Amino acid sequence: AQKITQTQPGMFVQEKEAVTLDCTYDTSDQSYGLFWYKQPSSGEMIFLIYQGSYDEQNATEGRYSLNFQKARKSANLVISASQLGDSAMYFCAMRESFTPHAGGTSYGKLTFGQGTILTVHP
Amino acid sequence: NAGVTQTPKFRVLKTGQSMTLLCAQDMNHEYMYWYRQDPGMGLRLIHYSVGEGTTAKGEVPDGYNVSRLKKQNFLLGLESAAPSQTSVYFCASSYMAVTLSSGLTQYFGPGTRLLVL
Numbered sequence: 001a002q003k004i005t006q007t008q009p010g011m012f013v014q015e016k017e018a019v020t021l022d023c024t025y026d027t028s029d030q031s032y033g034l035f036w037y038k039q040p041s042s043g044e045m046i047f048l049i050y051q052g053s054y055d056e057q058n059a060t061e062g063r064y065s066l067n068f069q070k071a072r073k074s075a076n077l078v079i080s081a082s083q084l085g086d087s088a089m090y091f092c093a094m095r096e097s098f099t100p101h102a103g104g105t106s107y108g109k110l111t112f113g114q115g116t117i118l119t120v121h122p
Numbered sequence: 123n124a125g126v127t128q129t130p131k132f133r134v135l136k137t138g139q140s141m142t143l144l145c146a147q148d149m150n151h152e153y154m155y156w157y158r159q160d161p162g163m164g165l166r167l168i169h170y171s172v173g174e175g176t177t178a179k180g181e182v183p184d185g186y187n188v189s190r191l192k193k194q195n196f197l198l199g200l201e202s203a204a205p206s207q208t209s210v211y212f213c214a215s216s217y218m219a220v221t222l223s224s225g226l227t228q229y230f231g232p233g234t235r236l237l238v239l
Contacts, residue, residue, distance in 0.1 A: 004164070033226065035227070035228075037230075043210065043232065043233050044230065044231075044232050044233065045165075045212060045214075045230035045233075046230075047227050047228070047229065047230075050227060091164055091165070093164070093165075095226060109155070109167055109170060109180065110155075110165070110167070110228060111167075112164030112165045112166070113164050114162065114163055114164050115164055
């Protein structure tokens, strides 16, 4: 069974500084995908970034980057130059596997971690 | 382009009452999902659908039923609501993909807050 662990219930960062949110995962699958979502106080789930298990380079999306260390089974989110609007709950999630080279399909079910509340101080 | 919408936004039920949550997407996505979010926990999958007319159980399906009669709609039903079903319910949708690089990103609706007394 897949499992996602976010060990930081809460994190604080000063505005304009960088912050790393930790995520470790457990799977026996060879192919999988890792996602980060942001949930502001308004409640919606906002997709931030994705990393495939076969991707050799770390994913980046603007101020977000994913520090993917496959051997350690970690997929930490790095937010650079934090802004007050970054204050939110952040979820790490993993998608079940499929076999890309065989042209298989994935139903895309996600397993979520418990989340980390990030607070950005001015 | 509305994306994923959910109806209603908030509902209060008494124990034993029934209700249906509606999810609609206008992105022509094949896959749709229902999750619940409880305090201190991440989202947990209730049911999902990989196409019109097909549904499957997720991690926490007990007490819920679903239907996908049209590609764009995914209904979540509570036949006899219980206080343990007090939660925030999220619907999500995604494309079917055959390559890992596509990501199969799920796009979420705004959520439905349900309180069962």
